[in-house]
Amino acid sequence: MSLHRGVLRMATAAVALAAGLAFGAVAWAQGEWKAPPEAHSLKNPITKFDAKAKADAKNIVETNCVPCHGVTGKGDGPAAAVLPTKPADWTSEKVQKQTDGEIFWKLSNGRGAMPPWKSLPEKERWELVSYIRSLKK
Numbered sequence: 001m002s003l004h005r006g007v008l009r010m011a012t013a014a015v016a017l018a019a020g021l022a023f024g025a026v027a028w029a030q031g032e033w034k035a036p037p038e039a040h041s042l043k044n045p046i047t048k049f050d051a052k053a054k055a056d057a058k059n060i061v062e063t064n065c066v067p068c069h070g071v072t073g074k075g076d077g078p079a080a081a082v083l084p085t086k087p088a089d090w091t092s093e094k095v096q097k098q099t100d101g102e103i104f105w106k107l108s109n110g111r112g113a114m115p116p117w118k119s120l121p122e123k124e125r126w127e128l129v130s131y132i133r134s135l136k137k
């Protein structure tokens with residue numbers, strides 16, 4: 001192999017790699033986020049989401065979620081402007097049409113700029129699901 005062809009090949013490989021990475025980043029940022037099938041039927045154990053439970057959940061939201069998702073959950077928190085992916089609008093049809101299990105799975109596992117909230121006790125995570133539900137228009 002001549003030196004020239006070797007360099008050319010390396011350059012081609014580098015371009016292909018860069019293109020692949022760029023495509024991957026775009027796919028990561030824009031691909032639809034789907035919870036796995038087994039998450040769909042997870043049952044929300046919170047059957048009584050009363051004023052006290054809602055106030056508790058609101059507290060967790062204010063501490064952990066508001067910077068990105070905004071005070072009203074519309075995805076317009078102060079940090080939203082600098083994120084590569086827009087935080088979800090909890091009041092939207094797109095979020096609300098999912099099962100409780102799917103929302104639970106997503107907020108537990110996170111993706112990209114959305115942190116995983118597995119560190120919160122399971123009960124609190126279900127309360128967050130009920131809270132998001134309570135914002136349905």
Ligand code: HEC
Pocket residue numbers: 033060061064065066067068069079083085086087088094095098103106107111112113114115117128
């Ligand atoms: C650092 C910013 C940030 C914080 C803090 C944050 N989120 Fe998110 N969240 C995001 C982003 C960005 C997305 C969209 C991710 C994507 O589509 O790849 C998202 C998506 C979600 C989704 C998925 C919506 C859907 O149906 O696709 C849920 C549910 C959610 N967030 C709940 C929460 C909850 C609850 C908290 C607080 C406990 C929280 N988030 C804190 C940035 C954040």
